[in-house]
Structures are given as structure tokens and as C-alpha cells.
Amino acid sequence: MTEETPFTLKEATMDEIKHLVTDRAIQGETVLLNMGPQHPSTHGVLRLLLELDGEEVINCIPDVGFLHTGIEKNMEAKTFEKSITMTDRLDYLNNLGNNLTYCMAIEKLTGLDVPERAQTIRVILAELQRIASHLIFLATTGLDVNATSVWMYCFREREIILDIFEICSGQRMMTTFIRPGGLWRDVPVEFEEAVRDFIKIFPARVDEYEALLTNNPLFRDRTVGMGVLTPEDALAWGVTGPMLRASGIEYDLRKTNPYSGYEQYEFEVPVLNEGDTFARYIVRMDEMRQATRIIEQALDTLPYGPVRSNNRKYVPPPRSELGTSMEALIHHFKLWTEGYSVPEGSVFVSTESPRGELGVYLESDGGPKPFRVHWRTPSFTNLQVLPLLTRNHLVADLVLLIGTVDIVLGDVDR
């Protein structure tokens, strides 16, 4: 009853990719191997079609789209405030960064002001999120080279950061804490103490991880000189973020186009010239240290004040006012039923996410729902470089190279 013919790969099914693989594959000299969407080392649901000559990779063809959830189309059907919850789910390791980018776009279109306390806390949260994301990079890189203790240590630190996010918003990852006009609510009293405790212990921990990997001859053997990306290639392919900075081009959006008060803080942008896997690893480790510096400066200069704008056309009034003020009631009603209407226009706002340049193109037609939202995600652009990096490397190096591009499939597929 359940008899089926056995699966065989016929010549005809190669038609789709005939123009992408070399002639040797069609003749049968090289092997076409599918590193499928379910794989422990592809950092998500990424499918790679590898053309192998023995163990050496001749070409690798990425096939993305397994995590496509139609976020851009979905956001067109929701009001602006509701669509912020969808931004958390894009690059799911940079939730607050996505929120920040989208809220900055709405603030640019509407001309909302953001109070100083909100800007400082936004910077603290964005840098904590950057540390958390780089910790995942370090953990998965360690796991790929079978240094499982690195993985455990990094996740131990990440738990502290996720607990801090839980103190603020109640959620560990999908916080939706940053709203247009500022933050959702003021951070509780325990926040500052928790962050100070974290930055007290963290630099020593980064030194611990460096001691485990940086001078390790096994790690250096596997990463130095692998996957070299020249600066000309990096610019031609539009690579941004730590990959670009490890190839020698100093470009960090926090320094060149500062946003949310980044110009007040003193920090360095690590730049290396080699462009190989080891350089990218060192750049991300240094970025974690610089992020700690920024958080410390931000905590020291944290001003008192409101955390959300007072513009009642876009920001809901506090519930205590609803019993006494008629205008507050009307504003509350308008915001909860129809939502605020953003004036007509289109903006492009970009921030520096842990992966690169995260940009949002927001176009509004004057209504309560976004007319078009397009996310310029760093992982989508950075993943295009992967076939270039993996030429003439072994399959074992390929695993590390996927890790070093630091993609998040939510970013790639949206």
C-alpha cells in the first residue's frame, strides 16, 4: 500500500542550475553535494549546493528563502505601532537594533523629538545587543571548530544580558522596547545596577575567550589566510560591517553618520588589513570591548527626564491622565482605534547592526499603515560574497567561513 519508487536523481533535474555549475559537474567528474537546509553548521536554514572535487570546493551556490515569512508585505497590512513588533523578528539576534532603525525612520518622517534619557538608554541597549550578537558569533565559531567550552562560556554571558532585557521589558529577546518617540516605558531601578555588574566582569571574560582561541595554534591554522576578501571585492559586492573593517576599509556608521547621540561617546573602530577569517574574529572581539566602553560612558552620563516624547498625536498618554483629561481620552481613543497617520514621504535610515549596515526604506502615503517597507539587511548582501570566499577551500574551511560571514537567516530571507 505504501510502496513508492525509490528516489533517483535524473539528468533532467539539473536543468535549473546547469548554467551555474562548471562543465566538469555535468560530465560527472566533480560531485554535486547538497549541504541542505537542515544542517548543524549552516547557522540556520541555509541550503548550499557544493560542487566538490574530492574535498575541495570548486563552487558553492547558496539557495536561500527557507525562512521567508513575508514580513515586508505583512507590515503593509498593520498600523505603524503594530508593525514595530514585526521588526524584532527580522534579525532575531539584533532585536533592539531593528526596533531602533524602524523607530528612527518613523521619527524622521514625522519629525518626532526623542528626549535625552531615551537616547542614552537606546545606546546602552543597542550596545548590549551588539555584545550579545557577537557572543553568539563567538559561540558558534567555537562550536564549529569543536571548542565547546567557548560555546558554554559565551552563552553564560549572554544569559546575563538576556536577564537585563527581561528586567526592562519582560521579554528576553523579542522585546519591542524601543518605540517612536523614545522607549516603551522607563527602565526599572535594578537596570543600572545589573548593567554595571555586567560591565565590571565582562572585560575579564573577553580576555578569557581570547586566551582560549587567539593564540591557539589549532585555531590559527584553521583561520589565518582562509577566505581572504580584498578591499576592492568588498566594495564591489557591497559588504558592510565587521567583514569590511577586517579588509582594511574603515567605515562604521556610528562614526561617519552618528545617530542617537553616538557622537558624544569616545570609542575606537577596530580595522585590520588581512581580510581573512582570523581578522574578522579579532575585529568582532575588539568590538565587544569597545561596546563595553560605550556602555560605561553612557551609564555615567545618564540624565534624568522623560523617556518618551510628549507629542500626543503619536505617543499615547499615561493611563493616570485618562480619568481627568478629555484630550488625553480623545488621543488615547484615536491612537488605539485608527493609529497615528504619518505624513507623506519616503525616508531611508540606516544604523550599524552587529552584522553590517541595516537600513530601512519607509514610504508612507499619509495613511495609518506603511505603504512600503523595505529592509536593506546586511546578511542578504554579505551572503553573496560566500561563493567568492570559498573557492579552492576544503569543506572543513567552508563551515568556518559560513560562520565568519555571521549571517542570520531571518535577515537574509525576511
Place this chain on the structure above:
Amino acid sequence: MDEKLEIIAENLIQRFSAEKQVFKDELSLSVKPEQIVDVCLVLRDEHQFEVLTEETAVDYWPEQTPRFHVIYRFRSIKHNLLIGLRVPLDGNFPKLPTIEGVYKNANWFERELWDMFGINIEGHSDLRRIVLPHDWEGHPLRKDYPLGYEEVQYSFNFDEIDLRKPYAEE
């Protein structure tokens, strides 16, 4: 807006008879589809806009001419500038020449344009669907494509929906 950007914009407006749109500190020029490859070459070689940051489209259905506006954005790392281009396209069989020869990362951006909007990119080396499965029908980000909820089956439309509903094969 930056003075350098003003000068570059004036230069391009004179050479390609483009239209200028300014919003806050962002500059956007409107060009025709045939001119796009030349404009990109000028931007990359003469004004050092080395990076293609974004290539996407907006659908203005039910307006048919122009229905799609394809939006490009270029970044100059040397001068720290950002410039945008807008290309209006017709609704019937929209097509656009590829800028893959000028900026290599336009490859996946243009595949996504084809996949989501149905804009045919002429001269592209590998035009197939990227984020959707290869046998998907339709172009989702168009405005006349439904969002895709399940229709509620009340008693008055029970039979109509029954005909359309995807039942499991026996």
C-alpha cells in the same frame, strides 16, 4: 544637504535631464529606465559611489503608468554621501536593464525584484526566484496580490469556499 551632493546632483540633472526630489537631507533623482546603466557608470567612476546599498521597488497599483518605481541607493564611502535614484516603470510587462556589470551585488537584488514584483531584468545572468520556492506562482509584493489569510466559511458562502478550499489528496 551636503554641498558636494548638490554639485553631483546638478551635474547629473544636466547630463541626463533627471528630476530632483529632496526630503529633509535625502536626495533622490528620477531617471528613465534606458539611462540607468549610464547613470550608474557615471556615479561609480566619476563620483566614487563605490557601493550599491539598496535596490528595491514600490508598487503604486491601481495606477498603471507608472506602476512601479524602482529605487536605487548608492553610498560613497570616500566622501560619506548617499544618493538615491527613482526609475518609474510601466505596469504591463515591466522591464529594466541590469546593473550587474557595474555593481556586482545587484545580482541578488534584481533576483528579488523579479521574484517579488515580476519586473523582468534584461541581461541578468541568473534570473530565478530567490526567496520564494522555485515553483511559486505570482509575485507577492504587488498590491493586487492578497495577503493570504484563510477565508472565513460562513453558512452563506459555505459552498463557494468549499469549491476553492485545498483539500488533501485521497
